[in-house]
Amino acid sequence: MRKLVFLSLGLFILGLLMAPGYSGAQERKSVKIGVPVTLSGMGAQVGVDNRNGIVLAAKHKKTILGRPIELIIEDEEGKPEVGIRKAEKLVFSDGCVALLGVVFSNVGLAVAGEAEKLKVPFLTTNVMTPKLYGIHKYVFRCGQLADDQVAVGHVMGILADPDLKKRNYYVLADDYAWGHSCSESFIDLAQKKGVKIYNPKYDNAALTVADWSPFISKVSAAGVDGMYSCLRSPVIPRFTKQASEFGLMKKIKIVAGGSPSEADLEAGGEAEAGMVTVCCYSWDIGTPASKAFAKAYWEEFKEVPPSQGAQAYVGAMMLFNAIEKAGSTDADKIANALKGASFNGPYGTVRISPKDNSMRTPAVLTETRVAPANPYNAKIIKKVLVHLQPEELGPPE
Amino acid sequence: MPSDITFWVQTIINCLGLGSLLLLIAVGLNIIYGINRIVNLAHGSLYALGAYFGYTLVARGLNFFLALILAPVLIGGIGLLFERSIIAPIRTRPMLYSLILTYGVSVLLDGLTKYFWGVQPRFIAIPAYLSQTVHLAGIPYPFYRFFILIITFGVMAGLMVLLGKTKLGIAMRAASNIPEMVSVLGINMNLIHMSVFGLGCALAGIGGVIAGPLLTVYPMMGSEMLISCFIVLVIGGLGSLKGSVIAALLVGTVQTLGYVFITDYAMVVVYVMMAVILSFMPRGILGEGKFE
Numbered sequence: 001m002r003k004l005v006f007l008s009l010g011l012f013i014l015g016l017l018m019a020p021g022y023s024g025a026q027e028r029k030s031v032k033i034g035v036p037v038t039l040s041g042m043g044a045q046v047g048v049d050n051r052n053g054i055v056l057a058a059k060h061k062k063t064i065l066g067r068p069i070e071l072i073i074e075d076e077e078g079k080p081e082v083g084i085r086k087a088e089k090l091v092f093s094d095g096c097v098a099l100l101g102v103v104f105s106n107v108g109l110a111v112a113g114e115a116e117k118l119k120v121p122f123l124t125t126n127v128m129t130p131k132l133y134g135i136h137k138y139v140f141r142c143g144q145l146a147d148d149q150v151a152v153g154h155v156m157g158i159l160a161d162p163d164l165k166k167r168n169y170y171v172l173a174d175d176y177a178w179g180h181s182c183s184e185s186f187i188d189l190a191q192k193k194g195v196k197i198y199n200p201k202y203d204n205a206a207l208t209v210a211d212w213s214p215f216i217s218k219v220s221a222a223g224v225d226g227m228y229s230c231l232r233s234p235v236i237p238r239f240t241k242q243a244s245e246f247g248l249m250k251k252i253k254i255v256a257g258g259s260p261s262e263a264d265l266e267a268g269g270e271a272e273a274g275m276v277t278v279c280c281y282s283w284d285i286g287t288p289a290s291k292a293f294a295k296a297y298w299e300e301f302k303e304v305p306p307s308q309g310a311q312a313y314v315g316a317m318m319l320f321n322a323i324e325k326a327g328s329t330d331a332d333k334i335a336n337a338l339k340g341a342s343f344n345g346p347y348g349t350v351r352i353s354p355k356d357n358s359m360r361t362p363a364v365l366t367e368t369r370v371a372p373a374n375p376y377n378a379k380i381i382k383k384v385l386v387h388l389q390p391e392e393l394g395p396p397e
Numbered sequence: 398m399p400s401d402i403t404f405w406v407q408t409i410i411n412c413l414g415l416g417s418l419l420l421l422i423a424v425g426l427n428i429i430y431g432i433n434r435i436v437n438l439a440h441g442s443l444y445a446l447g448a449y450f451g452y453t454l455v456a457r458g459l460n461f462f463l464a465l466i467l468a469p470v471l472i473g474g475i476g477l478l479f480e481r482s483i484i485a486p487i488r489t490r491p492m493l494y495s496l497i498l499t500y501g502v503s504v505l506l507d508g509l510t511k512y513f514w515g516v517q518p519r520f521i522a523i524p525a526y527l528s529q530t531v532h533l534a535g536i537p538y539p540f541y542r543f544f545i546l547i548i549t550f551g552v553m554a555g556l557m558v559l560l561g562k563t564k565l566g567i568a569m570r571a572a573s574n575i576p577e578m579v580s581v582l583g584i585n586m587n588l589i590h591m592s593v594f595g596l597g598c599a600l601a602g603i604g605g606v607i608a609g610p611l612l613t614v615y616p617m618m619g620s621e622m623l624i625s626c627f628i629v630l631v632i633g634g635l636g637s638l639k640g641s642v643i644a645a646l647l648v649g650t651v652q653t654l655g656y657v658f659i660t661d662y663a664m665v666v667v668y669v670m671m672a673v674i675l676s677f678m679p680r681g682i683l684g685e686g687k688f689e
Contacts, residue, residue: 047516210612213411215660221404234615246407
């Protein structure tokens, strides 16, 4: 009888120790962050760059609230319906306290549309559509520049360069949400500032276009000497390679509305040289923080340090630090901590504006050139031409 | 509308170029259906695998033309394995079986391709003389696109000789129409089916190696091209090679002109064209049934 009493008491105490409410168990429990990114299909390389940047940030941060960080990565395939399904799975099945990532604007908008149902902070690291500004208290835009910021950067760059300023630009866009947003943002601002646009109603190209010869012939026949391209990153090397075979690249200067990923530039090789583009990060930025990031990225992944990777890294650190500041995984506390949050990273200080939950960031105007000898075996470098300040890029607060 | 002569000459050649590329890739699918009566949904994946094989062989130092021979042979070999292990056991079953199984194979091949080569787009390096720009009466045009026309012509000529002048080819055509008679005559039907399937897959491989330098080699290339191939087959008539030639040129022309004049709706026009043709000619331009 006595043995039975002692055994029961022991089991009771053991049960108390293992109960979820016990702080000892909680200290071992990880902080789960859901990472829906595109890992298949056309946007896969950009998705991989985003994922790698987030993974690197988690490795550097190590813990949040004294707990290990657990990234649960899902492939949203670049499709809105899959993005929603994966977001629901991450939140409701996996118990993620926040969502981080997403590549395409249409997926970002779809997931943001479910914010009220998901009830966790959602921080995008690559979505560019300005429609995300202030869309919901739990939705934040960080990482990649928004289309309006890119448009400002490009127009500033064009007006600052006499050669670019005198050109007449043909606008060609991928036929989906981001392509339309990118081209409309640029055309609207460019025309106000006096930049010549050949086709203000811009041409759309279906997402399945593989042979660009019809468009190349059309651009050539237009007699323009500039082109503003709102084409997805993986498409750009194909377009420029085909265009160079037609001799078009000798006649026009391409300004890329969507900054091509470093991996896609490497695929195209020297045919990719001569493009102007605005992005947050280039490994050509010579600051100690930039070099440290580039070195860490190279050592971890053995790939040329990409813009999208650095942008996702900054987004991830913003979120991790916000959770730390909130002192809790409560969604409202994290969201409040993200408003006005800032992080000093590879390309300077990035801040999330409390006005619209979107970042204000420095950026660089670059030109792709054949790279000099470098530690990353890169063939192409995004050579920094101009440093752009957050207040120049806006949007105004 | 552009009035520039350069634009129109380039556009006409663009139409021919796209049409010939579609034909090169679709013809293998058509042969497999025409003779074996199998709709091979893995054809696009085999085309992509051919491109990846071509990329890898050239990247390892093999001459482009040798890669153009070796990669299709490898794909043909994979096709033979595929036919013996998966297609042959279900040959007498309803078509749904082959549709589902070949779709499963395509998913498997796409996954393996992504696993071994990753997601980064790649270009197959070609000799410098193939990538130069030629000038026709002062009109610049990439020489490689003429090369595609030449290869497509050569492949079609070779197929005509094979199917029309060789015993194997005649047996293949006969097997398509009267398989029981062919079998009774002592011709090994298994060998015919294997040969046809392997040939069809090898043709997909040729298409992949040829398309790689132009369109880049990337994981989605197979599924995107497969849809276009089926459009060509359906418009031309399933099983009709002559129909495929006409349909490929028609689709190439409509798609190219669509991109020029109504960029947003170019593919809509292609699908509308397909619907109109099928409403008047339900079996396609040159009909279905006989393989010719």
